[in-house]
Amino acid sequence: SLNGKTAIVTGSNSGIGLGIARELARAGADVVLNSFTDRDEDHALAHALAEEFGVKARYIKADMSKGEECRGLIEQAGACDILVNNAGIQHVSPIDEFPVEKWDAIIAINLNSAFHTTAVALPMMRAAGWGRIVNIASAHGLTASPFKAAYVAAKHGIVGMTKTVALETAQEPITCNAICPGYVLTPLVEAQIPDTMEKYGMGREEVIKKVMLERQPSKEFATVEQLGGTAVFLCSDAAAQITGTTISVDGGWTAL
Ligand code: NAD
Numbered sequence: 001s002l003n004g005k006t007a008i009v010t011g012s013n014s015g016i017g018l019g020i021a022r023e024l025a026r027a028g029a030d031v032v033l034n035s036f037t038d039r040d041e042d043h044a045l046a047h048a049l050a051e052e053f054g055v056k057a058r059y060i061k062a063d064m065s066k067g068e069e070c071r072g073l074i075e076q077a078g079a080c081d082i083l084v085n086n087a088g089i090q091h092v093s094p095i096d097e098f099p100v101e102k103w104d105a106i107i108a109i110n111l112n113s114a115f116h117t118t119a120v121a122l123p124m125m126r127a128a129g130w131g132r133i134v135n136i137a138s139a140h141g142l143t144a145s146p147f148k149a150a151y152v153a154a155k156h157g158i159v160g161m162t163k164t165v166a167l168e169t170a171q172e173p174i175t176c177n178a179i180c181p182g183y184v185l186t187p188l189v190e191a192q193i194p195d196t197m198e199k200y201g202m203g204r205e206e207v208i209k210k211v212m213l214e215r216q217p218s219k220e221f222a223t224v225e226q227l228g229g230t231a232v233f234l235c236s237d238a239a240a241q242i243t244g245t246t247i248s249v250d251g252g253w254t255a256l
Contacts, residue, residue: 001236002029005130006079008121010034010064010113011087013042016136019224019232020084021057025049027232030056031118034087052078065108070116080121081128083236085114085158086136091231093188095149103150110154111161118165122174131174135162136227137246139182139215139253159246175243177228182250183213185221213243218251 001022009021013035023029033046038061051058062073064087074080088110091102114135125131140148143156158178165176183189189212198206209219232251233239248254 002027002082002232005029005085005235006032006077007082007235008032008034008074008080009084009086009176010062010070010073010117011109012084013037013045013059015188016184016224016227017084017086017183018045020086020134020136021047021229023225023228023232024051024082024235025055025057026228027235028053028055029082029235031060033074033097034062034064036061036065052139063186064113065105066119067112067116069076070129071120072116074117074120074124078125079128081130082132082134083117083121083125084134084136084231085117088136088138089111090148090155092147094147098149103174106150107154107157110151111157114158114161116200118161118176120124120149122165122169125174126172127192129173131169131172133162133165133174133176134231134234135159135178137162137178137180139180139248139250140179142246161242162246170243173240175234175239177234177239177242177244178246179227179234180246180248180250180254181222181227182248182253183221184227185223189221190235213251215256216251216253217256220251222249222251 007029012021012033043059046057046059061135062069103166138155141159144152162178208213
């Protein structure tokens, strides 16, 4: 059980981050939720996790596009046994038309934020004598698709940083790994289904299997619960010698 451990999950007021925070709380960890907003419903998510699983949970606002706020998140949390770098955004455009501000934002949120949080969290893990860093990369951390230059660059970058941090902590009770999801059914993805159905003149199932899951051989979405379960596994004793690697949760995408 993860009783007494504190887990910080960046970008966790929706989707995969919230799913991972839920499963870590179910496993007994105290959790810190984060995003860049500061709404009542953000704090309510934390209260709901605390009620449901009997753990401590709070929400801390910090903008992961800003280095100082990334560092401030970890400092404000005060403890960090488990760090899940999950915050991420996407923008799709040919590289010669790629908006510079989108490139900068994607590299800042999807890659640089993990540098800043890790730099502050590692000394805390060393002082506590235990630590787990789980970076949420993507199938796009291992393969590419056209029109996603910034995202693919950032996700390949975080896979590289994962290996480096693992080597720097190899002889300590700390591990650093990346999870590489394929297509995951998050509210964001769900919201794209109606438009895609209309665009292709297809029904829901057809759009999911032929368009959205074209590259996912299982023809099934991964779920946020499955990603949460993978993160909990990486925090377990069974995973103590797993470090510096990637675990794909992609229905066979990267086997193709
Ligand atoms: P999502 O949009 O539901 O979640 C992204 C989270 O990041 C949200 O909580 C959002 O508030 C937060 N966020 C965005 N900008 C932020 C900022 N500046 N500061 C702090 N928080 C910020 O999307 P998701 O699908 O859950 O994505 C989560 C992670 O998983 C991302 O890194 C994404 O690249 C990765 N991923 C998703 C899929 C998928 O199919 N959904 C596949 C592979 C990888």
